Amino acid sequence: MADELKLYTTPGSTFAFRVELALILKGINYKIVEENTKNKSVDLLKYNPVHKQVPVLVHNGNPISESLVIVEYIDDVWKGYPILPQDPYEKSVVRFWARFIDSTCIPAIFKVFGSNGAVQAVAKACEQLQVDHRYSTGACMEESRCGTRIAAYYVKLETI
Numbered sequence: 001m002a003d004e005l006k007l008y009t010t011p012g013s014t015f016a017f018r019v020e021l022a023l024i025l026k027g028i029n030y031k032i033v034e035e036n037t038k039n040k041s042v043d044l045l046k047y048n049p050v051h052k053q054v055p056v057l058v059h060n061g062n063p064i065s066e067s068l069v070i071v072e073y074i075d076d077v078w079k080g081y082p083i084l085p086q087d088p089y090e091k092s093v094v095r096f097w098a099r100f101i102d103s104t105c106i107p108a109i110f111k112v113f114g115s116n117g118a119v120q121a122v123a124k125a126c127e128q129l130q131v132d133h134r135y136s137t138g139a140c141m142e143e144s145r146c147g148t149r150i151a152a153y154y155v156k157l158e159t160i
């Protein structure tokens with residue numbers, strides 16, 4: 001029986017886009033279920049009762065939440081086009097930076113969006129992005145650098 005994959009998303013969600021990118025890289029077919037985050041469906045609340053957020057990937061009826069967890073799930077189930085390195089140490093480095101970006105860079109950038117360019121918010125985002133630029137190394141980090149440069153462009157810290 002073919003796999004049934006449904007991705008609960010909302011327009012413009014960068015977290016859901018991260019999951020779509022993984023599915024596209026692996027060449028996997030999936031259906032999109034578009035959510036209105038101001039009026040969430042019963043299914044979304046059932047599938048992600050803890051955070052009540054998109055993205056949620058439902059694979060043959062099993063829901064998986066949190067974009068980084070979903071990307072790792074996809075990488076574990078479909079072996080073609082590996083996303084994470086196989087070497088345990090290299091894998092831990094990628095996980096470290098992915099969590100760093102989610103826990104520090106993204107919140108700092110979101111604060112800039114809501115701050116009308118307030119100096120303190122811009123300075124904080126700049127500091128977090130520079131940490132990423134300074135310490136992330138290796139080929140697998142190119143993606144992260146590229147992501148942070150695009151983010152820096154959007155918050156007008158850098159020109160591309």
Ligand SMILES: N[C@@H](CCC(=O)N[C@@H](CS)C(=O)NCC(=O)O)C(=O)O
Nearest residue numbers: 013014015037053054055066067068
């Ligand atoms: N840590 C979550 C963040 C997901 C997230 O922030 N989703 C937003 C859309 S981009 C959402 O569902 N917002 C609605 C809400 O929080 O009520 C992940 O990585 O999946």
